[in-house]
Amino acid sequence: MLLREALDRPRLRLTVLSGADDLDRPVSRVYVTDLPDPRRYLSGGEIVLTGLMWRRGAGDADRFVAACAAAGVAAIGAGDAAYGSVPEDLVAACRRHGVPLFEVPVEVSFRDIIDQVNPTMWAQRATGLATVLGRYRGLVTAMAGGARLVDLLKPVAADLGAECWVLTSTGRIVAGTGPIAPESRRALATSFLAAGRLPAVVDLAGRRAWLVGVPGRPEHRLAAWMLAYAVDPAAPDTAGSDVAAELVSLVALERAHADEAGRVxxxxxxxxxxxxxxxxxxxxxxxxxxxxxxxxxxxxxxxxxxxxxxxxxxxxxxxxxxxxxxxxxxxxxxxxxxxxxxxxxxxxxxxxxxxxxxxxxxxxxxxxxxxxxxxxxxxxxxxxxxxxxxxxxxxxxxxxxxxxxxxxxxxxxxxxxxxxxxHLLLLSGVPAEARRAFRDRVLGPVLAYDRAHDADLVGTLDEFLNCAGSWSRAAARLHLHVNTLRYRIGRVEQLTGRDLSRFPDRVDFYLAMRLPH
The missing domain is CATH 3.30.70 (Alpha-Beta Plaits)
Structure with a gap:
């Protein structure tokens, strides 16, 4: 129901005092309150009826209207019983915060308004539910007849006023209403896997988007699909859940088909x-x-x-x-x-x-x-x-x-x-215990010496081998005098009992430092 329909009740004689150009807001319910800040009891879209008992002095009206605006109410209805008319400070506050305001005559009770508005609202919701169920049954029939999600998603999403994509945990596209940038797909997949709970609301290129999980077999988020959808920025907060209610079941049908094909x-x-x-x-x-x-x-x-x-x-x-x-x-x-x-x-x-x-x-x-x-x-x-x-x-x-x-x-x-x-591809197949034993036997004394003296003999040896045993080139890359390099390599030979002028010993050292361990 739209606010305009709720107010168009000749028997109630409701008078719009502000926001006459903003009467196409959807109404979720009628709520009566005299709390100075009713936000905790509001979820958006309400017509808030108040007898103004919260108004005690200057500034009270602005605080009340600001709280209602923050909650996203559809309008405020103020009764005349307390003051004989609606105070001007309330009218001004509603204009400042962009909240439609209407006057409720003293002879009209809030119960009269509720009794007039609620039956129409319930009737519209029942009609909408019947439409949803009818459409859902049609979709199930279509998918049973061979239609796939990629064929049905665009018309359903267009009907709901949403853009949506079905993605896997890596961001791979299953179906969608249009193109989506690779970086956006990766961002959605990361948000989906990292979210503490689902559904989650995320930013998608400056738009608000919802993420909902669609589990399959096995039931784990790594193996699940996600439904990502973005509605019109002007839509109320409840629009996201409305879209999910229609789309998740549709995606779940496709996932069931995919799981069955996967088993084959x-x-x-x-x-x-x-x-x-x-x-x-x-x-x-x-x-x-x-x-x-x-x-x-x-x-x-x-x-x-x-x-x-x-x-x-x-x-x-x-x-x-x-x-x-x-x-x-x-x-x-x-x-x-x-x-x-x-x-x-x-x-x-x-x-x-x-x-x-x-x-x-x-x-x-x-x-x-x-x-x-x-x-x-x-x-x-x-x-x-x-x-x-x-x-x-x-x-x-x-x-x-x-x-x-x-x-x-x-x-x-x-x-x-x-x-x-x-050589590493060959040695990767050697058991880990054998690799560790070989490394310890060849490099163990040098590693122990480095730990005790902070000498970095292993680093010196590595650079010497990378330079194919060239003293001058290794010394230059290490920023050492050649004699200092010779002393360090000699110390390695003393610790290990090996001779780095011998090719087999060089190969052993090279492999010991590079094989997987």
């Missing part, structure tokens, strides 16, 4: 995973790839993912891995059956897009960081496999890169085969 895709991907784990022939691997929609002759990229530290169902790791690889925008199969304690993704990638896909995976993993909490996400990426025959080798590469990523710091780490030197 996972069954096909698990066939590939079991074939890889069993060392199947290229013929069997080719058949498994084809069943999942990947061309065996295409360039393949393997991604190994491990999610730890979250007390959640194991399928969350699969859901997170699926989201990470899908963010790259290429065809992929994701399985938890190929590697122990890890999820494997096999992607079909055009050779010209390898760097782009790797960057997209890195960005997706970084974007999930706010939602990890105490958990940790590690990802290893293989080099390209030219065909299905090279796929098992790519799986091994991804596994080795994952071991290195797990050894890294921070809540989320991505390591690709290209990040590792050939």
């Amino acid at each position: 895709e996972r069954r096909l991907a698990d066939q590939l995973g079991r074939a890889l784990a069993a060392g199947a022939s290229s013929v069997d691997l080719r058949a498994a790839l084809l069943s999942g929609g990947l061309a065996p002759q295409s360039t393949l990229l393997v991604v190994a993912v491990r999610l730890t530290g979250l007390t959640t169902p194991p399928e969350l790791a699969v859901a997170v891995a699926e989201e990470v690889v899908r963010s790259a925008g290429v065809s992929a199969m994701v399985t938890g059956d190929a590697l122990p304690d890890a999820v494997l993704g096999v992607l079909g990638v055009a050779p010209t897009r390898l760097a782009e896909v790797t960057d997209a995976i890195r960005a997706a993993v970084a974007g999930l960081t706010p939602g990890l909490g105490a958990g940790r996400l590690a990802v290893g990426i293989s080099g390209p496999a030219a065909d299905v025959g090279a796929l098992p080798g790519a799986v091994e590469q991804a596994g080795h890169a994952l071991v290195t990523a797990l050894a890294g710091a921070g809540p989320a780490t991505v390591v690709s085969a290209g990040d590792l030197g050939s």
Whole structure:
């Protein structure tokens, strides 16, 4: 109901004293009060009826009207019983704060107004509810008949006067009413994952936007979709919840369809995973790839993912891995059956897009960081496999890169085969205990000496090796005299019993300082 309709009651003889040009405000209810500051009892859109019992002196009217304006009331109705007419200071205050004011004659009770306005308001709400339910039933029927969210979202959002987008936890677009900038998508995803509670209200390029979660399976925010919608800035605060009531159910239907399709895709991907784990022939691997929609002759990229530290169902790791690889925008199969304690993704990638896909995976993993909490996400990426025959080798590469990523710091780490030197890629598959033992045996005495004397012999040794044993070049880069450098390297040799003029000893030192540990 609009304020104009509420006041247009000939029997009530209500007279508008200010705000005659602002009568198209929506009315939520009629509220009677004589409190000097009724804000705690107001939620916006009310017609506030008052007998002016709060008015004691100068300034009281301004304080009362300011409180009502701050609460977003539709109008104030002042009774004549106390003063015989509406005081001029109240009229002036309503004009200052932009609140419509009307006079209630002494012979008209507030109960008369409530009895006149409420039945019409309830009737309109019932009609609106019937419209909503009818539309919702129509949408359910349409989706059951094969319509998708991308087809229905625009007309429904336009009807509600909203712009909206359905995004995944990485900011990937599922559907939307229009384009949205990549930086806005990333900001929305970060706000969604970091929000203490949902729904949340955020700033979207200067507009007020709501974020609502749409859970799927498994039920975790990392695997959920979000509905982000922005209404007209002039709309009342209640408009956001009105939009959500219509849109969330619609998005939930699409999510249910997506989850069902995902279960089918996972069954096909698990066939590939079991074939890889069993060392199947290229013929069997080719058949498994084809069943999942990947061309065996295409360039393949393997991604190994491990999610730890979250007390959640194991399928969350699969859901997170699926989201990470899908963010790259290429065809992929994701399985938890190929590697122990890890999820494997096999992607079909055009050779010209390898760097782009790797960057997209890195960005997706970084974007999930706010939602990890105490958990940790590690990802290893293989080099390209030219065909299905090279796929098992790519799986091994991804596994080795994952071991290195797990050894890294921070809540989320991505390591690709290209990040590792050939020797490090080889050593990443060595058990962690063996790596630590080798490092301690080679560098242990030097590390202990540095801790005791703050000598930085390890730093000196590292620069000397980086300069391929050139005394003059290493001394210049360290800003040392050559004799000082010779003394320090000699001290390293004394502590370790090794000879840095010998190539094998140099290799041992080099590997000890650079291998994953």
